[in-house]
Amino acid sequence: MAFKTIIEPFKIKVIEPIKITTEEERQGYLKEAHYNLFGLKSEQVLIDFLTDSGTSAMSDNQWASLMLGDESYAGSKSWGRMRNTIHELTGYPHIFPTHQGRAAERIVYGKLGGKGKVFISNTHFDTTRANIEVTGAEAIDIPIPESKDTALVYPFKGNMDIGKLEELVKKHGKENIGAVILTVTNNSSGGQPVSMENAVSVGKICRNYGLLYLIDCCRIAENAYFIKHREPGYENMGYYEIAQKMFSLADGCIMSAKKDAIVNMGGFFALKDKDFADSCRETLIITEGYITYGGLSGRDMETIATGLQEVFDPDYLHYRIRSTAYLGNKLHEVGVPVMLPIGGHAVYVDAKKMYPNIPAEEYPGQALACELYLKGGIRSCEIGSVMMGHRDASGCFIAAPMELVRLAIPRRVYTQSHIEYVIEVFEKLKEDCGSVKGLKIIEEPRFLRHFTAKFERL
Numbered sequence: 001m002a003f004k005t006i007i008e009p010f011k012i013k014v015i016e017p018i019k020i021t022t023e024e025e026r027q028g029y030l031k032e033a034h035y036n037l038f039g040l041k042s043e044q045v046l047i048d049f050l051t052d053s054g055t056s057a058m059s060d061n062q063w064a065s066l067m068l069g070d071e072s073y074a075g076s077k078s079w080g081r082m083r084n085t086i087h088e089l090t091g092y093p094h095i096f097p098t099h100q101g102r103a104a105e106r107i108v109y110g111k112l113g114g115k116g117k118v119f120i121s122n123t124h125f126d127t128t129r130a131n132i133e134v135t136g137a138e139a140i141d142i143p144i145p146e147s148k149d150t151a152l153v154y155p156f157k158g159n160m161d162i163g164k165l166e167e168l169v170k171k172h173g174k175e176n177i178g179a180v181i182l183t184v185t186n187n188s189s190g191g192q193p194v195s196m197e198n199a200v201s202v203g204k205i206c207r208n209y210g211l212l213y214l215i216d217c218c219r220i221a222e223n224a225y226f227i228k229h230r231e232p233g234y235e236n237m238g239y240y241e242i243a244q245k246m247f248s249l250a251d252g253c254i255m256s257a258k259k260d261a262i263v264n265m266g267g268f269f270a271l272k273d274k275d276f277a278d279s280c281r282e283t284l285i286i287t288e289g290y291i292t293y294g295g296l297s298g299r300d301m302e303t304i305a306t307g308l309q310e311v312f313d314p315d316y317l318h319y320r321i322r323s324t325a326y327l328g329n330k331l332h333e334v335g336v337p338v339m340l341p342i343g344g345h346a347v348y349v350d351a352k353k354m355y356p357n358i359p360a361e362e363y364p365g366q367a368l369a370c371e372l373y374l375k376g377g378i379r380s381c382e383i384g385s386v387m388m389g390h391r392d393a394s395g396c397f398i399a400a401p402m403e404l405v406r407l408a409i410p411r412r413v414y415t416q417s418h419i420e421y422v423i424e425v426f427e428k429l430k431e432d433c434g435s436v437k438g439l440k441i442i443e444e445p446r447f448l449r450h451f452t453a454k455f456e457r458l
């Protein structure tokens, strides 16, 4: 690239206004929301980095696809288009639509799970883990050790630990392994990529032991970008071909289309094995809908088909990964502690390092998320002791392993000037680091407390 400024490879045709608020106004909103950012109204937010899931902007082609939606109950033309697009990409013969990723997980892991079964992944995403554990099965994460060091720059920190995989298969017995799941990119571990070499090694072990190998492919296009630019031997291969090759190694995949299909709702799963597919089909019809729509409208299926083609556009992927990296690397330069290297869909800030004066039981991540909102109107997501900490039986506080704040970047939504603004806000936050206080929880539900807990400032 001759120029260093990243320009969005699109023009804006429809705009969604952002209401500019003052710090004073936000102080009131934050108090009303009990210092929990999930409690804010979206119009109270300037830059929404809560999640990249279902928050993408569709293209003119996708909006045009909506009008082509065939809403027939059976044999919809739009399903034909979505199925063919997925078949061409994945090579898998049996494809099923669902209303989102977790619905596909419930069907597939519901069949494979059960008491005594073990699932092994580089890292199970939280809905994946929940859908496995709810069947009584166990979900074991084996990311490579390099993934635990937030400051270590390593090209494929999303990889699975191959040595541990083999150990676990021997320990639990191959007949007890429900599936081996490779999550690309590794969402819960910083959006870090998985190398093709790792995907091949996982495949070899699965074939040797006769294990089912599934790819959680929510961000496979973003992962393909990293392979092309970081893994020797793939420099001259296209992103689409890299993704095809990765799919060819496994027995099936599950996708939340809310990520790399660049739509607001949808999902699917695809399988090689006919018998297994037959058994899933029944559950799909009972719980999601007929096999040619799952939980989706015809128009949704059209937009997914279009989005799955657009996401592999080199200009798009270049902009997507570079602009996320730009934000992360700039924050690093101005002295904000971030997880390195920067992943595909999000930047993770290490709140423990940013606010060393705030102990884990006073939630430094939540404090940072609140400051970001207060000073800049930016909504982020705490991934630390609010989300994963707890008290043991004796009431002793058990902290999460890390106190992170995630800035997840919606696809094609914000421009370079929004990103520059976020960097400026962080520079301001750096100046005031020492004066920020923690929070305490004054009310919390029994499960998933981060969504609804109420806080008070200390």
Ligand SMILES: *Cc1c(COP(=O)(O)O)cnc(C)c1O
Pocket: 053, 100, 101, 102, 103, 125, 127, 128, 183, 187, 216, 218, 255, 256, 257, 258, 259, 266, 267
């Ligand atoms: C989002 C996500 C899911 C779940 O998909 P939903 O559409 O939110 O139900 C599963 N796995 C990964 C890696 C995800 O990022």
